[in-house]
Amino acid sequence: MSEVQKQEDQLAIEIRDLNKWYGEFHVLKNINLQVQKGERIVICGPSGSGKSTMIRCINRLEEHQQGEIIVNGVPLVEDVKKIEAIRKDVGMVFQHFNLFPHLTVLENCVLAPIWVKKVPRKEAEATAMKYLERVKIPEQALKFPGQLSGGQQQRVAIARSLCMNPDVMLFDEPTSALDPEMIKEVLDVMIELAQEGMTMLCVTHEMGFAKTVADRVIFMDAGQIVEENEPETFFNHPEHERTQLFLSQILNH
């Protein structure tokens, strides 16, 4: 019992028998996934395979119909207070950054700490500057998002999430909307974050990133987890035919 308990304490996220439908369409089928604290997971798969939907279920941007999601020991249920509590601890970075365009970079970063976590403004601003320095754009703090490049905006978005001091970070195709020359600056920030021990779930097609930092790579297709393995095995000896096809398509172009 205590053995099981101890193992559960180590889990940042546990997903059990997750099923989700969009109307009639069965988008997630029997997903089971355990994420240890400090683990870095990369999720890949063809478009429409349900990978984004899955990580969006973890902070309830999408509602699931069956199964259980437990984040930091808190089960995700239909209760606004519980959902908001989980969202406090789970940061998310979006494909299109989704910065608030009417607020400065600094305001973007301090808004949630001040209003959700009730951190005093001075302290929140100090934290924000710390993270903006970490993503290497402290000098942009007083600009508006519209004045920044895509790569800079995405780094602000990462800093904004970090300001909430999350236990888990979700990345939903963070580099897909970026111009090629800006991908690296965002990946560098993510790699640094991974090396500091942040629990991360990244939906991405950046296979170099997966090889560098991932503890596990998960391949999804048609709403199912087809294969999961450590990057070494995943890339060199993929088990399933579907995985092999996918890898050959994205690696050999």
Add this chain to the structure above:
Amino acid sequence: MKYDSQPTLPAPASTIGAVGWMRKHLFNGPINTIATLVLGYFSIIFLWPVLDWSLLSADWIGTTRNDCTSDGACWVFIGQRLDQFLYGFYPEAETWRLDTAFFILAALIAWLIIPSTPRKGWVATFTLVIFPIIAFILLSGGYFGLETVETHKWGGLSLTLVLAVVGIVAALPFGVLLALGRQSDMPIVRSLSVVYIEIWRGVPLITVLFMASVMLPLFFPEGMTFDKLLRALIGITLFQSAYMAEVVRGGLQAIPKGQYEAADALGLGYWQKMIMIILPQALKLMIPGIVNTFIALFKDTSLVLIIGLFDLLAIMQASANDPNWIGFSTEGYVFVALVFWVFCFGMSRYSMHLEKRLHTGHSNRA
């Protein structure tokens, strides 16, 4: 390979300036040239009599109709009745109170409109919270030794402004709540909002005013009376909030889903998300719609005539029926039209300007 940097040359003279503009827009090709000349000719033919009547052969100076001797407009009528057009039947000795109230309002609006003035937040709060109290005390009196002026004596342009400003300002918060209600996940809140909006939008304002003034008192207990102007204001506010709700809804729908998701993902609650993230952005998009609604309301206020309130138009009509001035209603209508046009055009230009200035949102995004 070697290259020399080329000098920057001015554009050819025939493509810039007034000549270039006329070439490009009025005389580019034979058909356009003919159209320009023909339309120019007709413009002069039709505009000349208007100009002649209204300005060149008009009478400006005098005190009675006998001073209007020429063929043109008799602006003496307007000049003689101007006080009534502005203040209605408000006691002459007290009109300074209206002047003061509207002067304060104009100053506050100017403060808010001019971009460089400081402390806009405070001034806006003052305008919306404290000013209405001051205006009410000034207009209706009864406090601080001010003589009470009952609302049936209010009239003219000042009444028009009171109806329009109160109507729009009071309708905005209700409109926001209704629009949020219409988007709510809670089925009862949503249906109630939809029903409210659709009922009020489906009824002409004139009916609303009529019901507020004639039918509503039938439902009140014997002896309980309600000020007629107040009833009209409540009717206008309820009516207008339905329109405002649709304007707000349009603004809300234009905000990308990602903004809602980002706010959700950060753990913001519903009201925090709406007040700090969604509404400030939506408000910018709503400005043209709000101004549009306001312009429509400003003109619709003339309908209060049917419940016996004398707005600018009604009071002009009454004056034109005065035996001393019979036969000058054209001048009256032109004057009223001009006043309405100046207000509406001003608002419309300001909203265009504001839209441009606030245009910092999503279109800038990569």
